[in-house]
Amino acid sequence: SLPNRVTIIEVGPRDGLQNEKNNVPTEQKLAFIHALQDAGIKEMELTSFVSPKWVPQMADAAEIVKLTKKVGRQFVLTPNQRGMDAAKESGAKSVAVFVGVSNSFNKKNINKTTDEAMGQLEQPIKELIREGYFVRACISTAFYCPYEGKQRVEDVLALCQRFIDYGVHELSVADTIGKASPKESHELFYLLKQAFPNVLLTAHFHDTEKMALANIFAALQAGVDRFDSSAGGLGGCPFAPGATGNVATERVVHMLHRMGIETGIDEEKLNDAYQHVATYVSK
Ligand code: HMG
Ligand code: MG
Numbered sequence: 531s532l533p534n535r536v537t538i539i540e541v542g543p544r545d546g547l548q549n550e551k552n553n554v555p556t557e558q559k560l561a562f563i564h565a566l567q568d569a570g571i572k573e574m575e576l577t578s579f580v581s582p583k584w585v586p587q588m589a590d591a592a593e594i595v596k597l598t599k600k601v602g603r604q605f606v607l608t609p610n611q612r613g614m615d616a617a618k619e620s621g622a623k624s625v626a627v628f629v630g631v632s633n634s635f636n637k638k639n640i641n642k643t644t645d646e647a648m649g650q651l652e653q654p655i656k657e658l659i660r661e662g663y664f665v666r667a668c669i670s671t672a673f674y675c676p677y678e679g680k681q682r683v684e685d686v687l688a689l690c691q692r693f694i695d696y697g698v699h700e701l702s703v704a705d706t707i708g709k710a711s712p713k714e715s716h717e718l719f720y721l722l723k724q725a726f727p728n729v730l731l732t733a734h735f736h737d738t739e740k741m742a743l744a745n746i747f748a749a750l751q752a753g754v755d756r757f758d759s760s761a762g763g764l765g766g767c768p769f770a771p772g773a774t775g776n777v778a779t780e781r782v783v784h785m786l787h788r789m790g791i792e793t794g795i796d797e798e799k800l801n802d803a804y805q806h807v808a809t810y811v812s813k
Contacts, residue, residue, distance in 0.1 A: 533755040535792045537573060538779060539702070539732060540566050543594070544575035544607055545776055546764030547807065548585050554810045556590045560597055565803035566761060567601055570795040571779075575626060575758075578607035579616040585768060595620035603664060609640050609647075611654045618663075625658055627651055627698075628668035630706070631685050632675035639670070639769040648692055659697045666700035667693040668734065672718065673710040676770050683718060687725055700730035702758055705745065707773040708738030712748035719752035732756035735777045737763060742777035743785055757782055762804040764811060780804075 543563050547554055563576060576598055582589035591606065595617070598604055606622040608614050617625055629647045630636045636644050658665050671678075672686045690701050703722060705715075715733070722731055733749040733756070735742040746757055763778030783795050 532750050532789065533753075533791060535755065535794075536750075536786050537756045538571065538783065538793055538795060539605075539756060539758045540571045540574040540761060540779055541734070541758045541776055542566065542574075542760040542762065542764050542779065542804075542807075544578050544588070544605075545758075545766070546760040546762070548578065548587050549766045549768050550587055550764070550810065551812055552810045553587065554807055556593055556597075558806055558810065559590070559594060562761075562803060562806040563594070563598055565799070565806055567599060569799035569803050570793070571800075572602035572794065573605070574602070575605045575607055576622075578609075579613035579620075580607070580609055592616060592620045595622050605666060607668070610650060614654050614658060622663075624664040624666070626666045626668055626702070627655060628670055629689065629693075630670035630675070631681045631689050632671040632678045634677035635671045635675045635706070635770065638677070639767065644689070648689075652696055655693075655696045655698065659699075664700075665698045666702055666730075666732075667696075667698040668702045668704060669693070670704050670706045670767070671770075672703045673705045673714055674707055676707050676772055683721060686718065687721065690722065690726060694726060694729060698729070700732060700756075701726065702732040702734050704734035704758075705736055705742075706767060706770050708736030708742065710735070710745055711741060712744040715745035716748040716752050719749040719754050723753040730756060732758055734758035736766065736773050736775065737777045738772065738774045743781060746777065746782060746785070761800065762808065762811070764807075 760776035765776040
């Protein structure tokens with residue numbers, strides 16, 4: 531049976547904008563974020579504390595966090611201790627970390643193998659949790675890798691288990707390049723739900739093959755009630771060639787509402803929110 535209510539985690543200000551070539555002024559990002567909050571978004575990835583040489587668009591991370599209204603759960607994405615220190619310094623209370631299932635992807639994205647990345651994250655994640663931060667782990671390339679192709683389900687489960695052992699509160703499992711089919715979505719999320727019943731489980735779909743809504747419906751049927759999405763369908767990882775934007779929040783919300791599933795989000799205000807950054811987006 532389907533859930534009565536679904537939580538949307540808006541990733542537009544982070545995943546959505548990170549790949550945009552045009553520099554979006556900080557004030558416009560803040561207007562976007564606050565309009566999304568006003569539309570009823572309660573959980574959001576605001577920005578990322580990554581190397582500005584790798585991802586110039588996120589260079590204003592500290593300012594974004596400092597100037598964002600503190601309501602709901604506002605995440606910042608961090609790859610390492612340095613990012614976590616900057617996140618704490620900025621006043622963030624919820625941190626997202628990210629590692630892919632695929633070694634080759636991790637080398638391109640964070641210049642580390644999967645094992646190196648997990649090794650360097652163990653103590654900092656445990657420390658964040660001891661200090662009361664909310665930690666979400668984003669599992670990239672859980673279906674396909676742009677360099678290695680199809681990933682093994684056993685490897686996805688093993689990586690998730692490692693994050694669970696570190697104590698994370700949430701797993702956000704991602705179809706980084708938007709290649710999963712609804713059958714694969716149902717199979718993986720069904721297994722994940724059985725394997726990790728006590729953690730928040732979120733599905734993160736990119737929409738390259740335009741199957742993201744179908745993948746979400748399949749994941750809903752597997753028991754998932756949390757979805758990452760991006761206003762306007764913005765987004766993509768700069769180090770995952772071929773990936774297009776995240777599934778558009780307005781399309782997910784509309785589909786859910788049409789099925790009688792509550793999200794707490796106002797569709798009209800949501801559409802308006804995207805206008806704050808629309809003119810900067812090169813499409
Ligand atoms: P590196 O070059 O191997 O590391 O990069 P380094 O330690 O040698 O540092 C290089 C420079 O970056 C140094 O500065 C560091 O100080 C600095 P320099 O001495 O050259 O002036 N630095 C930092 N600066 C700011 N914040 C930091 C930080 N760390 C080091 N945290 C590194 C390694 C991880 C830094 C780099 O590879 C990086 O920043 N990667 C980020 C890539 C990224 O943001 N990808 C997109 C997000 S993931 C994604 O989109 C997928 C997701 O949506 C789920 C899905 O769809 O799959 C989450
Ligand atoms: Mg993504």
